[in-house]
Amino acid sequence: MMNGLLADASTRLEKALKYTSISEDASERLKHPKTSLSVSIPVRMDDGSLRIFQGYRVRYDDTRGPGKGGVRYHPNVTMDEVQSLAFWMTFKCALLNLPFGGAKGGITLNPKELSKQELERLSRGYIEAIADFIGPDIDILAPDVYTNQMIMGWMMDQYSIIQRKITPGVVTGKPLTMGGSQGRDTATGTGAYYVIQTILPKFELIPEKTTVAVQGFGKAGAVIAELLAKSGYKVVAVSDSKGGIYTENGLDILSIRNYKKEHRGITAIYCEDTVCDIGDHESITNEQLLELDVDVLIPAALENQITADNANNIKAKFIFEVANGPITSAADSILEEKGIYVFPDILVNAGGVTVSYFEWVQNRSGLYWTRTEVNERMKDKMMTEAEQVWAIAQQDGVSMRTAAYIHALNRLGDALDAKGTRDYYVNGSLH
Numbered sequence: 500m501m502n503g504l505l506a507d508a509s510t511r512l513e514k515a516l517k518y519t520s521i522s523e524d525a526s527e528r529l530k531h532p533k534t535s536l537s538v539s540i541p542v543r544m545d546d547g548s549l550r551i552f553q554g555y556r557v558r559y560d561d562t563r564g565p566g567k568g569g570v571r572y573h574p575n576v577t578m579d580e581v582q583s584l585a586f587w588m589t590f591k592c593a594l595l596n597l598p599f600g601g602a603k604g605g606i607t608l609n610p611k612e613l614s615k616q617e618l619e620r621l622s623r624g625y626i627e628a629i630a631d632f633i634g635p636d637i638d639i640l641a642p643d644v645y646t647n648q649m650i651m652g653w654m655m656d657q658y659s660i661i662q663r664k665i666t667p668g669v670v671t672g673k674p675l676t677m678g679g680s681q682g683r684d685t686a687t688g689t690g691a692y693y694v695i696q697t698i699l700p701k702f703e704l705i706p707e708k709t710t711v712a713v714q715g716f717g718k719a720g721a722v723i724a725e726l727l728a729k730s731g732y733k734v735v736a737v738s739d740s741k742g743g744i745y746t747e748n749g750l751d752i753l754s755i756r757n758y759k760k761e762h763r764g765i766t767a768i769y770c771e772d773t774v775c776d777i778g779d780h781e782s783i784t785n786e787q788l789l790e791l792d793v794d795v796l797i798p799a800a801l802e803n804q805i806t807a808d809n810a811n812n813i814k815a816k817f818i819f820e821v822a823n824g825p826i827t828s829a830a831d832s833i834l835e836e837k838g839i840y841v842f843p844d845i846l847v848n849a850g851g852v853t854v855s856y857f858e859w860v861q862n863r864s865g866l867y868w869t870r871t872e873v874n875e876r877m878k879d880k881m882m883t884e885a886e887q888v889w890a891i892a893q894q895d896g897v898s899m900r901t902a903a904y905i906h907a908l909n910r911l912g913d914a915l916d917a918k919g920t921r922d923y924y925v926n927g928s929l930h
């Protein structure tokens with residue numbers, strides 16, 4: 500019996516199953532994570548004390564290929580959250596037709612409290628703890644909330660030390676000098692932009708008259724905010740963990756990004772620093788941002804931001820989920836009744852894993868592509884799958900979320916059925 504975030508995520512699966520003809524065996528298999536690993540990571544702190552951190556790695560399904568998924572550093576990381584994120588990765592990779600299953604990892608901590616050296620020891624310790632469960636053909640890591648290129652570089656290096664050979668394909672989102680791909684740093688936001696560019700013209704929206712609010716100004720949120728502002732959209736509000744800023748006439752996103760780049764680090768900047776002086780703006784809370792009267796709302800921070808408690812107050816006409824799981828299933832129904840179009844995470848934020856796939860391909864072939872090549876290939880994939888999801892939604896008269904799950908489920912079902920039930924296999928053990 501499941502409960503919590505994964506149970507909530509699974510209700511989307513149940514809803515979509517009705518529209519597919521996938522076998523009962525396949526659907527049953529997809530309701531359970533394949534492997535869930537919990538580890539303790541001892542770290543020597545700068546003051547000489549020893550601190551033990553709790554870490555996780557979940558491989559939800561690997562029928563279509565090795566597991567693939569990011570690693571999150573956040574105080575709220577739990578096994579339930581990591582399993583849910585691995586579940587979403589499974590459907591996302593199938594939706595984009597990538598040869599990967601779904602996985603995810605995380606460590607429960609507030610990374611802002613650690614020094615750079617402590618973070619490095621922790622990241623290397625995490626790889627020590629999970630080394631037997633990952634690899635370029637087993638399970639591949641990537642960045643997520645509060646992890647970045649530098650951390651991916653340490654992780655790849657540690658795995659290579661353990662293996663006694665350079666193994667770039669075990670981690671994506673690495674620095675370019677360590678086998679990273681051009682375009683990976685901006686891939687999630689850019690991919691979301693291509694989805695928006697595929698969908699919004701169907702509603703004949705004019706960018707200059709379209710207002711946008713973006714919650715979360717990190718690797719994903721800042722990029723989508725900048726791309727939309729550059730295309731003429733009026734980005735009237737952005738926020739981070741400390742709160743948000745709003746201005747009716749549109750924010751100068753480029754200045755805000757430059758400010759953040761100059762004041763490096765992963766600490767928040769809003770309303771405790773001079774960014775609050777950039778242009779005329781009003782300070783708002785994250786809750787207020789979600790309820791602004793805008794055309795397009797982009798949650799790009801964390802899960803469970805729009806729930807049954809605030810869904811009735813949402814005024815946006817379109818929501819593009821750049822974060823994973825920002826809307827609960829209970830809120831889905833309320834938003835649907837209000838006639839709000841929701842474009843789901845497993846489609847909208849899939850640009851990140853798509854370019855991670857390209858990075859893995861480049862690592863394995865040894866041939867590296869230009870940023871233009873990467874972006875063109877990603878654009879093609881994102882727009883093709885967005886059109887297909889749109890077509891399923893129209894044909895079956897379902898929401899874009901259910902359509903996305905139907906599309907992914909058809910691919911997953913075929914793969915699971917082709918493999919068979921493997922009923923000789925001891926469920927849960929590792930091969």
Ligand code: NAD
Binds near residue numbers: 687738848851
């Ligand atoms: P990030 O760490 O770069 O940025 C997270 C942002 O959210 C920061 O601006 C942070 O201040 C803000 N934030 C944190 N807590 C918040 C809160 N309670 N309220 C409002 N804002 C808050 O992370 P990211 O990589 O941009 O990831 C953001 C979301 O996008 C996550 O849900 C992640 O799973 C998803 N995502 C990221 C990628 C990727 O490639 N980075 C790919 C797919 C999905």
